[in-house]
Amino acid sequence: MQIYLARNNQQAGPYTLEQLNQMLASQQVLLTDLAWHQGMSEWKALGELTQGKLVYEPQGYVSTPPAPEHSPFQNTDYTATNTSRPSSASSNSRTQATKNELASINQRALAKIIDMLLWLPAAALPSFFLNADQFEQLSGLQKKMQAATTSDQAMQLQTELFQLIPMQAWQAVAIYLLIMLGIQAFLLAKTGQSIGKRLTKIKIVDAETDEKVSLMRVFTIRSIIFIILNMMFMPFITILDYGFAFGAKRQALHDKLAKTKVVKQ
Numbered sequence: 001m002q003i004y005l006a007r008n009n010q011q012a013g014p015y016t017l018e019q020l021n022q023m024l025a026s027q028q029v030l031l032t033d034l035a036w037h038q039g040m041s042e043w044k045a046l047g048e049l050t051q052g053k054l055v056y057e058p059q060g061y062v063s064t065p066p067a068p069e070h071s072p073f074q075n076t077d078y079t080a081t082n083t084s085r086p087s088s089a090s091s092n093s094r095t096q097a098t099k100n101e102l103a104s105i106n107q108r109a110l111a112k113i114i115d116m117l118l119w120l121p122a123a124a125l126p127s128f129f130l131n132a133d134q135f136e137q138l139s140g141l142q143k144k145m146q147a148a149t150t151s152d153q154a155m156q157l158q159t160e161l162f163q164l165i166p167m168q169a170w171q172a173v174a175i176y177l178l179i180m181l182g183i184q185a186f187l188l189a190k191t192g193q194s195i196g197k198r199l200t201k202i203k204i205v206d207a208e209t210d211e212k213v214s215l216m217r218v219f220t221i222r223s224i225i226f227i228i229l230n231m232m233f234m235p236f237i238t239i240l241d242y243g244f245a246f247g248a249k250r251q252a253l254h255d256k257l258a259k260t261k262v263v264k265q
Contacts, residue, residue: 006034047209103202114196129169221258
């Protein structure tokens with residue numbers, strides 16, 4: 001088996017399976033490097049082929065010896081010794097490099113703003129269920145809440161405000177929120193993109209392999225858990241979360257916990 005490798009527009013190979021596994025073990029090659037061998041329709045990350053392990057064990061292969069004496073990517077002017085797949089290698093590694101480019105802070109901020117704006121209709125829905133008298137009562141309660149001097153007064157007025165809004169309005173809000181959560185979860189699981197990220201042409205990928213992320217990580221950890229935390233500890237958790245995004249890898253706190261990153265599409 002002859003295996004070709006590519007990284008940062010450099011192509012190397014061919015190597016035997018034993019040579020590749022030795023280089024993986026010594027970390028001369030990384031799980032994020034691209035690999036191709038006969039029988040594959042396209043270049044793939046080594047991490048995808050090995051399922052995250054530091055050893056590649058293709059089904060049905062019979063092994064043979066030697067090992068390389070140096071890293072395949074030490075020489076920046078290196079050109080592949082075998083060109084049976086050269087044009088594909090260079091074009092695919094360039095494509096991969098483009099995909100791996102980190103999303104800018106501005107892109108991420110714009111995507112977040114778009115996603116947040118999509119939740120605003122939920123706050124406006126109750127107004128469609130109020131008559132003229134209820135609108136006047138609502139306005140009066142809001143003025144009283146602004147003038148409240150104690151937390152007990154504010155809580156009492158807030159309770160009255162909630163009781164003023166009809167049950168049908170709360171049901172409409174709940175339905176809207178469930179629909180939005182369902183849409184966002186579907187898009188995140190399928191493409192790694194919320195609506196905002198889709199419009200700004202960025203997406204969420206695994207921090208190590210650049211592959212698509214599971215629903216548990218991309219939606220539950222990155223979104224649901226941090227929505228709850230933001231509601232409980234606003235604005236402290238928000239500032240802390242996005243403060244991490246200014247690091248070299250541009251990973252917010254929710255990215256680090258979910259082991260993800262955001263890249264340009």
